[in-house]
Amino acid sequence: MNILSIAGSDPSGGAGIQADLKAIAANGGYGMCVITALTAQNTHGVSGVQAISGDFVLTQLEAVSTDIRIDAIKIGMLANAEVIRAVTSWLETVDAPVVLDPVMVATSGDRLLDDESALDSLLDRATVITPNLLELASLLREPVAPSWDEALRQAQRLAAKHDTLVLAKGGHLAGADCPDALVSAGGVQLELHGARHATRNTHGTGCTLSSTLATRFAATGDWIAALEQSKSYLSKAIAAADQLQVGSGHGPVNHFIDFFGTADPMGDWWQKIQPIREEIDQLDFITRLSEGTLDREDFHYYIAQDALYLLRYAKVLSLASSMAPDLGAQRFWSRGANGILDGELQLHGSYLDEFADTPSAITLNYTNHLAASQESYGELIAAILPCYWLYQDIGKRLAAANHAEHPYRQWLETYASEEFDSATEQAIEMVRQAFEQADPQLRARMEAAFIRSAEHERSFFAQAHENRVDFSTA
Ligand SMILES: Nc1ncnc2c1ncn2[C@@H]1O[C@H](COP(=O)(O)OP(=O)(O)OP(=O)(O)O)[C@@H](O)[C@H]1O
Numbered sequence: 001m002n003i004l005s006i007a008g009s010d011p012s013g014g015a016g017i018q019a020d021l022k023a024i025a026a027n028g029g030y031g032m033c034v035i036t037a038l039t040a041q042n043t044h045g046v047s048g049v050q051a052i053s054g055d056f057v058l059t060q061l062e063a064v065s066t067d068i069r070i071d072a073i074k075i076g077m078l079a080n081a082e083v084i085r086a087v088t089s090w091l092e093t094v095d096a097p098v099v100l101d102p103v104m105v106a107t108s109g110d111r112l113l114d115d116e117s118a119l120d121s122l123l124d125r126a127t128v129i130t131p132n133l134l135e136l137a138s139l140l141r142e143p144v145a146p147s148w149d150e151a152l153r154q155a156q157r158l159a160a161k162h163d164t165l166v167l168a169k170g171g172h173l174a175g176a177d178c179p180d181a182l183v184s185a186g187g188v189q190l191e192l193h194g195a196r197h198a199t200r201n202t203h204g205t206g207c208t209l210s211s212t213l214a215t216r217f218a219a220t221g222d223w224i225a226a227l228e229q230s231k232s233y234l235s236k237a238i239a240a241a242d243q244l245q246v247g248s249g250h251g252p253v254n255h256f257i258d259f260f261g262t263a264d265p266m267g268d269w270w271q272k273i274q275p276i277r278e279e280i281d282q283l284d285f286i287t288r289l290s291e292g293t294l295d296r297e298d299f300h301y302y303i304a305q306d307a308l309y310l311l312r313y314a315k316v317l318s319l320a321s322s323m324a325p326d327l328g329a330q331r332f333w334s335r336g337a338n339g340i341l342d343g344e345l346q347l348h349g350s351y352l353d354e355f356a357d358t359p360s361a362i363t364l365n366y367t368n369h370l371a372a373s374q375e376s377y378g379e380l381i382a383a384i385l386p387c388y389w390l391y392q393d394i395g396k397r398l399a400a401a402n403h404a405e406h407p408y409r410q411w412l413e414t415y416a417s418e419e420f421d422s423a424t425e426q427a428i429e430m431v432r433q434a435f436e437q438a439d440p441q442l443r444a445r446m447e448a449a450f451i452r453s454a455e456h457e458r459s460f461f462a463q464a465h466e467n468r469v470d471f472s473t474a
């Protein structure tokens with residue numbers, strides 16, 4: 001099945017034609033793309049748009065359609081009225097089904113279409129229009145639907161107005177449900193409810209859904225089956241989005257999870273601690289640290305406990321070095337221990353008059369857990385890993401909130417450095433290698449040690465603020 005995407009380029013690879021080509025391929029289609037606009041964007045937003053001229057869009061369309069059979073078309077970002085006119089006139093020469101995603105504004109809030117009324121002429125030619133709630137209201141020139149029921153009525157009005165099907169999407173609703181519905185002028189044809197996944201990585205979900213729908217329709221000839229398959233595919237791709245770790249804003253979905261998902265045990269572990277990561281992100285300590293409103297006293301309490309923790313952590317890294325199976329691993333863990341003693345602890349010292357000498361129960365629980373994991377090298381480095389990985393992950397978001405006057409500027413910088421990034425990647429790789437060589441019993445113990453450490457990290461962060469919560473399980 002040959003599927004043509006007519007859309008804008010997203011150089012960060014999560015939305016636009018890049019998302020479309022991935023989704024088309026993952027759903028068994030052969031993807032082609034005619035580019036309507038170049039955008040400069042990443043997971044935080046769009047910093048520039050350069051539309052392609054209407055003439056050149058037409059030249060691309062003709063190059064493809066004079067040679068290749070097109071089984072379905074997906075249309076995304078169109079940028080301006082000139083591009084819309086070019087696409088509309090070309091569509092008169094082909095009769096493939098058209099899924100039109102009326103892209104107006106990116107998730108980040110940036111505009112991707114300069115004249116929304118210019119879309120009107122194209123809507124009649126669409127077979128299915130896939131607006132989100134804001135786009136649905138805008139196409140009807142009505143206020144945004146306050147409820148899902150009202151959105152369904154709006155979708156029915158839009159379907160009647162243009163004699164098309166409308167896929168109403170509930171991704172922007174609040175609540176645990178993420179409903180979508182295929183609606184015709186006669187009413188709802190299919191309503192699907194799906195769990196809302198707790199992730200910020202939803203960049204490109206609309207692009208992915210519309211190109212998957214076009215691909216699945218080309219394969220089945222049935223919009224109902226195509227939507228069921230598309231929703232199920234997208235839901236899996238969103239559920240596994242956090243495994244990718246692309247950028248520090250709204251990252252992309254995991255288009256190829258069905259192909260490679262289970263091949264990466266580290267990705268699975270990361271996915272398993274997703275609820276813990278979510279809780280860490282929401283801790284008062286982290287949000288206040290990020291905003292710079294955290295009390296000095298709380299920060300000092302944290303730093304003092306962290307210094308005690310790091311002294312023991314450095315010993316555990318040295319132990320891992322002594323147990324390492326090869327020279328590369330031996331050096332890596334030993335460099336880590338030295339880095340703490342010569343680097344991180346100096347930073348801690350700069351915040352404190354003197355190091356505390358009494359570890360809290362939470363600090364002790366964590367370091368005891370590390371010490372108890374030393375029965376085997378694999379288990380030990382699995383227990384060591386969350387301290388790298390979680391700090392790298394949180395560090396990226398904290399760094400995005402950093403600025404010259406931030407009271408904790410230097411601390412926020414430490415965990416967002418390229419050096420720390422690279423050390424974390426290497427630590428993950430060491431654990432992956434040990435996992436690959438481990439027998440099933442050791443693999444299970446490694447995973448348990450990793451998850452337990454992640455729980456201790458959560459308690460550790462929580463302890464410094466007045467809402468001190470002890471999640472410790474040791
Ligand atoms: N957190 C989530 N969990 C599960 N499904 C989601 C989530 N967020 C969005 N979706 C699904 O993604 C699809 C796109 O929905 P949405 O309403 O966000 O459209 P959109 O705004 O066009 O997408 P985009 O955010 O890419 O612009 C829908 O099928 C929606 O149900």
Ligand SMILES: Cc1ncc(COP(=O)(O)O)c(N)n1
Nearest residue numbers: 008009015016106107203204
């Ligand atoms: C080129 C292009 N096309 C479409 C979108 C919308 O996708 P999202 O709303 O998920 O950012 C985008 N950001 N960039």
